[in-house]
Amino acid sequence: GNSITVNVSGGTAPYEYSLDQINWQTSNMFYNLRYGIQKVYVRDAYVCTPVEYEFTIINIINAITPNGDGINDVLDYSDLRVKKDVKISIFDRFGKKVYSSEKQSNYIWNGTENGRSIITGTYWYVLEWIEPDTNTKVTYKNWIIVKNRN
Incomplete structure (x- = not known):
């Protein structure tokens, strides 16, 4: 909340x-x-x-329209940088991982997989981190609609 x-x-x-x-x-x-x-x-x-x-x-985001207009273009969880061991994984409807933040540190996804726009649809994501003061592991799962208007 x-x-x-x-x-x-x-x-x-x-x-x-x-x-x-x-x-x-x-x-x-x-x-x-x-x-x-x-x-x-x-x-x-x-x-x-x-x-x-x-x-x-955290602002829970459920839709992005990655068309470059500057409005809802990305899934942005960069505020999680104050947490430890942050991981964001995004999956398509078949369970294929289309994005992982493990090799990055900005925690922003622009609706692409390997540099190419993904198809319009519903995707699922998992946010994971460790609270720095208590070492408590937190896992949050949610969905996101990606609407490509190109």
Whole structure:
């Protein structure tokens, strides 16, 4: 979703939380956040230098139209770069892998396989990464419609 709950240990309670180091709140929950990489800041009762934590709100994409017009041309999960061991695999309806991010680091797919446009259709993808702070493995599976208008 587009909300986070911040869990804190250490320091001296009560804690304050902020997304901009200007507006502080006592609640550890933030709602209606924008997509992308962001930071949350936490300070304890002594109001010392805040601790910061970088996190990502992922924009789940279900359709691309890779025709070069600059609108919905790519499947862009580049915000996952703050995670560890990120892998993106995309498969056609027969289970053939048409894209893998394992040898890349930008996590953007432009609707091609080996440099050639794929046919219009529904594809399936798997996002995998490891959360850097907990070493928890995350796997997310979804579908995407690729509509080539060339």
